[in-house]
Structures are given as C-alpha cells and as structure tokens.
Amino acid sequence: MGLIPYDRVFDALEHRFLLTDLPFPVMMAEGPTQLSALAARRALYGKSADPSLREEIWRKAVDAAQRDTDVAGSARLLTLWLALPVMRSMLHRIAIRWPIDRRELESEALLALLTVLADADLRTQQAGLALLRPSVNRVWAFAKARTQERPVADVEALAAAHLSMESPSLRSEAPST
Known part of the structure; x- marks a missing residue:
C-alpha cells in the first residue's frame, strides 16, 4: 500500500504540476511561443505581468479545458x-472568518471551478474573470450556508423529542379545578 503524500487536494494538484513541465502555447508580441505551466502561472500573477498576455493565457487555458476529452x-x-x-x-479569507474544514472548502472550490469551466464563455472580454468570479461566489455561498448548519449530537433523540411535543392546537382543554 502506497502512502499519500498530501491530505489536501490543492497540495496534490500543486505537486502534480511542479513535477511536470507542460508546454503552454501562447501568442506573444514576438510571435507564437511555448511557455511552461510554471511560466504561464508566473505571467498570470506576477507584478509586472502584461494584461494582454494574462488574457491570452486564460483564454487558451479555458479553451483547451473545454475541448479536453481525455480521461485524465x-x-x-x-x-x-x-x-x-x-x-x-x-479560502484563507473564508477560514479566518468561519471555522470550516479546509479540505471541504478545497473540494468545493474545485467543483465550482469545474462547473463554471464547463459553461465559461470565451467571447467575454476577460476569460480569467469569467472563470474565477462565479467560482469564488459559489464557494462563498457554500461557506455561508455551512455556517447556518448546526451540529447535533444525536439526531434520533432530537427527532423523538420534537415528535413527542404536542402541538398547542391538539391539546385537549383540561377542566380547571
């Protein structure tokens, strides 16, 4: 039996792409070029990132993901x-605000991304925002809904207590003595 090196899905995904060097084709000012996945991510989040390059990376990534039919x-x-x-x-901002299991939030975030990714419209001006904004909103909604839930130690006892209480309209009027 093999050991799982990470217990969080984000960490496993990070590890998978740090070990590989996938080519990422983009159109730059100099012409078409191949970026590594790490270089593409740095271009997206770097302080001196070119907005047109960011848009090109997101557009290519979303387009490739929507056309991806591979099992993997x-x-x-x-x-x-x-x-x-x-x-x-x-997720860090949510975790500071509410005590929700981080692994649950991570899986919900990936599910939100995959759901939005399937319906993302590449004709929008900002493909990255069209993917990220609805995904983030879905995770915030999920987290807020989780804060409304209350844990109950014994559901059967709670249901029995609730069912054993008579409704005021069903009580018979006892004669006063």
Missing part, C-alpha cells in the same frame, strides 16, 4: 492549477 483531463487540471493562487487566497 490534463488540460482541465492545468486550468485548475492556474486558478489555485486565487482560490487559496479566497
């Missing part, structure tokens, strides 16, 4: 990996 889904995984810095930041 490497283009989809690459797009998720490119979105991880934004998602990590958002």
Whole structure:
C-alpha cells in the first residue's frame, strides 16, 4: 500500500504540476511561443505581468479545458492549477472568518471551478474573470450556508423529542379545578 503524500487536494494538484513541465502555447508580441505551466502561472500573477498576455493565457487555458476529452483531463487540471493562487487566497479569507474544514472548502472550490469551466464563455472580454468570479461566489455561498448548519449530537433523540411535543392546537382543554 502506497502512502499519500498530501491530505489536501490543492497540495496534490500543486505537486502534480511542479513535477511536470507542460508546454503552454501562447501568442506573444514576438510571435507564437511555448511557455511552461510554471511560466504561464508566473505571467498570470506576477507584478509586472502584461494584461494582454494574462488574457491570452486564460483564454487558451479555458479553451483547451473545454475541448479536453481525455480521461485524465490534463488540460482541465492545468486550468485548475492556474486558478489555485486565487482560490487559496479566497479560502484563507473564508477560514479566518468561519471555522470550516479546509479540505471541504478545497473540494468545493474545485467543483465550482469545474462547473463554471464547463459553461465559461470565451467571447467575454476577460476569460480569467469569467472563470474565477462565479467560482469564488459559489464557494462563498457554500461557506455561508455551512455556517447556518448546526451540529447535533444525536439526531434520533432530537427527532423523538420534537415528535413527542404536542402541538398547542391538539391539546385537549383540561377542566380547571
């Protein structure tokens, strides 16, 4: 039996792409070029990143992910990996605010990204924002809904107590003595 080196899905995804060097074709001012996945991510989040290059990277990533029919889904995984810095930041803000299990938030974030990715419209001006904004909103909504839930130690006892209480309209009027 092998050991799983990470217990969080974001860490496993990070590890997968740090070990590989996928080519990422983009059109730059100098012409078409191949970036590594790491170089593409640095171009997205670097302080001196070119906005047109950012848009080109997101557009290519979303397009490739939507056309990806491979069982392993490497283009989809690459797009998720490119979105991880934004998602990590958002999950950190949620974790500071509410005590929700981080692993649960991570899986919900990836599910939100995959759901939005399937319907993302590449004709929008900002493909990155069209992917990230709805995904972030979904995770915030999930986290807020989780804060409304209350843990109950014994559901059966709570249900029995609730059912044993009579409704005021069903009580018989006892004669006063």
